[in-house]
Amino acid sequence: MQKISDRPIGVFDSGVGGLTVMKEIMLQLPEENVLYIGDTARVPYGIRSAETVTRYSLEMVDFLVGKGIKLLVVACNTASAVALTAIKKRFDIPVVGVIEPGARGAMEATRSKKIGVIGTEGTIKSNSYVHAINALYGNKPIVITEHGTIRFDRYFEVNIEDLTIFTKACPLFVPLAEEGWSSNDVAVLTAQHYLEGLKREPIDTLVLGCTHYPLLKDVIAGVMGADIALIDSAQETVKELRRTLIQYGIENTSHTEPLRRFYVTDAPERFIKVGERFLGEKIEHIEKINIGGN
Numbered sequence: 001m002q003k004i005s006d007r008p009i010g011v012f013d014s015g016v017g018g019l020t021v022m023k024e025i026m027l028q029l030p031e032e033n034v035l036y037i038g039d040t041a042r043v044p045y046g047i048r049s050a051e052t053v054t055r056y057s058l059e060m061v062d063f064l065v066g067k068g069i070k071l072l073v074v075a076c077n078t079a080s081a082v083a084l085t086a087i088k089k090r091f092d093i094p095v096v097g098v099i100e101p102g103a104r105g106a107m108e109a110t111r112s113k114k115i116g117v118i119g120t121e122g123t124i125k126s127n128s129y130v131h132a133i134n135a136l137y138g139n140k141p142i143v144i145t146e147h148g149t150i151r152f153d154r155y156f157e158v159n160i161e162d163l164t165i166f167t168k169a170c171p172l173f174v175p176l177a178e179e180g181w182s183s184n185d186v187a188v189l190t191a192q193h194y195l196e197g198l199k200r201e202p203i204d205t206l207v208l209g210c211t212h213y214p215l216l217k218d219v220i221a222g223v224m225g226a227d228i229a230l231i232d233s234a235q236e237t238v239k240e241l242r243r244t245l246i247q248y249g250i251e252n253t254s255h256t257e258p259l260r261r262f263y264v265t266d267a268p269e270r271f272i273k274v275g276e277r278f279l280g281e282k283i284e285h286i287e288k289i290n291i292g293g294n
Contacts, residue, residue, distance in 0.1 A: 005250045008033035008259060009241070010069035012060045015043035016178065016271060017211035018075030019278035020234040021098065026260075026279070028238045029245075031252050033259035035067055041266035045078040046122025057083035058090060059292045063263070065091055070250050073241060074098065075211055077119060081128035094244050101240040102207050102233035103132035109229040110205040113163045116198045119209030124169040129209050130158050137163055148197050155197045166201050170194040177212040178274050183219060191216065191223045199224060207231040215278065262286040
């Protein structure tokens with residue numbers, strides 16, 4: 001009988017963004033077996049209702065659990081924001097999301113208690129990072145103020161006693177990352193437009209609140225300056241994953257060649273093209289599956 005520690009970790013995302021988490025697992029936990037599923041037929045999740053995202057998420061996780069995973073990583077900010085509780089309630093395995101680790105990393109890094117958060121429109125509108133940071137801070141009353149007058153300059157200031165969080169949606173960062181335009185002039189100009197308002201604020205920490213954004217880390221750092229600590233949600237998530245594996249005593253210690261398999265619900269060719277750019281290596285084992293009538 002297979003030991004629990006030898007079983008794979010399951011990683012779930014709505015598409016390819018979670019591959020930054022997958023890459024960090026490969027770097028930080030190279031001995032672990034991993035199964036990755038991207039719901040490419042129904043991406044993006046951010047435009048859908050909470051009920052729909054929860055249903056999709058449970059379907060994806062049910063597939064992974066059926067494959068015998070020992071632990072689940074929800075590598076999708078939208079699913080982490082709206083479906084994590086339902087997932088934990090239904091499935092009797094440890095579950096790690098991407099939002100709480102990013103929030104914890106920000107609180108550990110900040111000295112001024114002035115934190116910026118960037119993400120997709122859905123993630124920013126949900127205030128998921130604001131609530132996660134506030135939970136770590138003690139669930140204090142919050143006041144939200146909107147700044148800016150045009151789309152590229154609009155951002156929100158959240159005051160929680162002496163802690164201030166500035167949030168900004170940067171939706172074009174996702175297609176830039178997927179097209180591989182992570183360091184050209186278009187990426188730089190887009191980052192300058194998006195981050196202009198945040199750069200004027202006295203933040204010392206910026207959370208990259210989307211799993212695509214680590215691919216643009218150098219451009220973001222160049223715009224924000226060397227004094228701003230960038231919190232990579234993928235890196236923070238895998239730190240939390242390591243702690244969880246140790247907590248449950250299920251680290252893989254077999255030292256055999258790790259298993260890495262990928263599943264998608266549509267267009268494996270597109271996934272391979274973009275995914276290999278994210279991972280920096282070949283995707284050898286991929287399978288298209290049918291879930292939820294897709």
